[in-house]
Amino acid sequence: MTNKQILKKAIEQAKKNGWYSNEEIKVTIFVRRLPKIIVGDINDPKEYLSINDVIFSHDFAKAFWGEQSEDIFKCKCNPTNYYYTFKFCSKCGEKLIKSKRILKSWEKPLQQMVLSEEPLKYLEQFL
Numbered sequence: 001m002t003n004k005q006i007l008k009k010a011i012e013q014a015k016k017n018g019w020y021s022n023e024e025i026k027v028t029i030f031v032r033r034l035p036k037i038i039v040g041d042i043n044d045p046k047e048y049l050s051i052n053d054v055i056f057s058h059d060f061a062k063a064f065w066g067e068q069s070e071d072i073f074k075c076k077c078n079p080t081n082y083y084y085t086f087k088f089c090s091k092c093g094e095k096l097i098k099s100k101r102i103l104k105s106w107e108k109p110l111q112q113m114v115l116s117e118e119p120l121k122y123l124e125q126f127l
């Protein structure tokens with residue numbers, strides 16, 4: 001898929017879950033081929049958003065990935081480091097224990113996407 005197709009599909013998916021659900025959203029290519037997202041009537045837009053405004057926002061991520069609670073795990077050797085699966089610590093090899101902190105299902109993918117070199121390609125795998 002092209003970046004524009006990925007964006008369009010991702011936006012459809014988020015809209016179904018309540019993100020700007022009552023607004024018309026258009027993905028348009030503007031100057032310097034930078035895609036912009038227009039909220040509302042294209043002739044009388046309410047907002048112009050950049051790709052990063054959209055895909056890195058918490059509201060979009062919540063609608064796109066959902067807000068279910070997920071358990072996360074940690075190890076005694078490094079209490080500030082969290083793991084997403086119930087396995088063994090990659091540093092010391094000890095069994096991980098369940099953390100008191102609860103993770104929402106959108107938090108991890110949003111974090112990964114922000115760190116990835118091509119955020120839209122990262123998003124594509126969830127479409």
Ligand SMILES: [Zn+2]
Pocket residue numbers: 075076077078089090091092093094
């Ligand atoms: Zn450890």
